[in-house]
Amino acid sequence: MINIGLFYEDIPNRNPSEKIFTDIFFENFNTKIFNASKIKNKKYLENYLQLNDIYILHFYSFLYHDKFAPKKIDIKYFPENFKKIILAHKKILPLLLETKKPIIIMFVRSDWYSHGQNFWENIPENAYLFGGFKKGYLNTNASDEFIFKKFGSNIELGNEFIEDYKILPFHHVVDKNELKFCNKFNQKKYDIAILGVLYKRRKYLYEILKNKKNIKLYDQWLLLKLRKIFNSFDKKKYKFNHKILSYLFKKAICNSKISYTDGSELDMFVRKFIEIPALKSLLYCDPFKNMKDYGFIENIHYIKVDQKNIEEQIYYLLKDSDKIQKITYNGYNLILKNFSKNAYKKNIEKVFGLISQDKFKEAFWNNGKLHILEKK
Known part of the structure; x- marks a missing residue:
């Protein structure tokens, strides 16, 4: 050894x-x-x-x-x-x-x-x-x-x-706890979640969808507020703080049919690209650089954002629950196999x-x- x-x-x-x-x-x-x-x-x-x-x-x-x-x-x-x-x-x-x-x-x-x-x-x-x-x-x-x-x-x-x-x-x-965090692919409370640091594209998407009555957008106000509060605490407590934020973050993805992410303008492979499918939400994204090398195939494991028709694209996806579940399931299995x-x-x-x-x-x-x- x-x-x-x-x-x-x-x-x-x-x-x-x-x-x-x-x-x-x-x-x-x-x-x-x-x-x-x-x-x-x-x-x-x-x-x-x-x-x-x-x-x-x-x-x-x-x-x-x-x-x-x-x-x-x-x-x-x-x-x-x-x-x-x-x-x-x-x-x-x-x-x-x-x-x-x-x-x-x-x-x-x-x-x-x-x-x-x-x-x-x-x-x-x-x-x-x-x-x-x-x-x-x-x-x-x-x-x-x-x-x-x-x-x-x-x-x-x-x-x-x-x-x-x-x-x-x-x-x-990802470990087995994350892979088992969400028990089912259906029974979601929200249509879409946009989580994490509000990079330029995330902010743009959020601004478009936040006031749409027919789209249930997860509001991450609480997560951002808690992170700001926790950052002001004595850092001796940060282990406990991270556990709270991590749980709420996972719960938000788990309760969303679709979750958006991107790797900033760097098009960088950030962890959300594997967290979202692992937590049984459809990966809706601006792809990271050379995403296919890692096994991600468009329309099989994720949906690429159509920047010019975001609303129409979301409405179309929400009408096809079978497609959402199929791509989510494919993404989950890819994470299980590779990550x-x-x-x-x-x-x-x-x-x-x-x-x-x-x-x-x-x-x-x-x-x-x-x-x-x-x-x-």
């Missing part, structure tokens, strides 16, 4: 993909978290470095030490050991590099576009990114979205520093096995399958 040295601990978040992936590490490998309080204990350090085949760090360790980062992180309420790992990062990283063993950086939670040159320059050349986006998987012409103006981002910068083969395309995952925890286990085992033996060449999605190539 592969031995993994883990240099981070769980931080509560409404997006649980990172935790689910980390659970896979513990369930399928011999994974042990580094005890940062023993960093000066030579015997512990030597044994830990010798024992493990792969080291997995968190991108927060790099981000925290980036003096030029436009988006700072507050580690005050992080788990104590993780906090110590981050603070000792500049001592830990050289020790890991000396071993010449593979380094993987947990990148699932990263925004990708918000990192500057200093951040990317500090990523080791031999490191793999668990998550991240290969070239051609983001809309590099995005400019109007408020978040990009805020960060002054160079969307392509990460791909200038990180070669495609070093990006492990494990983006999002469930069980689906990812064998792929991660294979990738980590090849990396530990220096036989890994590349992993990429194509025609709904994750292809994992081995060096010849």
Whole structure:
């Protein structure tokens, strides 16, 4: 069994993909978290470095030490050991590099576009990114979205520093609790839900539909209000807060026949693209870049928004409940096949096995399958 040295601990978040992936590490490998309080204990350090085949760090360790980062992180309420790992990062990283063993950086939670040159320059050349986006998987012409103006981002910068083969395309995952959260495909209270950050297209759709008497639109006012209130609370409570928001978010999707999402103007693969079908709502969307590579086929697993005829399109869909249920059912099965925890286990085992033996060449999605190539 592969031995993994883990240099981070769980931080509560409404997006649980990172935790689910980390659970896979513990369930399928011999994974042990580094005890940062023993960093000066030579015997512990030597044994830990010798024992493990792969080291997995968190991108927060790099981000925290980036003096030029436009988006700072507050580690005050992080788990104590993780906090110590981050603070000792500049001592830990050289020790890991000396071993010449593979380094993987947990990148699932990263925004990708918000990192500057200093951040990317500090990523080791031999490191793999668990998550991240290969070239051609983001809309590099995005400019109007408020978040990009805020960060002054160079969307392509990460791909200038990180070669495609070093990006492990494990983006999002759902567990059995999410797949079982909604018991039925019918009995929905709302016609459509538009949830999350009000990106330009989400806001546009919401404004069109909010006053339509014949369309029951889920009002996410409560969710937005609660998030604002919770953000003002002491962050010690954020684990509990995230549980509440996560439950209400899932409930809203579960109770909606149709749920809309998009990946901002970046056309980025965000988690809602798998959450919506997993929660048995029809995925109505502006597709993310190269969506077909991951197995999503238009009119089979999702409906693409007709921006010029949104009202007519929604009315048409609502009149055809059989079509809604069929596409929802297809989407659910796609998530079960490609993005469930069980689906990812064998792929991660294979990738980590090849990396530990220096036989890994590349992993990429194509025609709904994750292809994992081995060096010849």
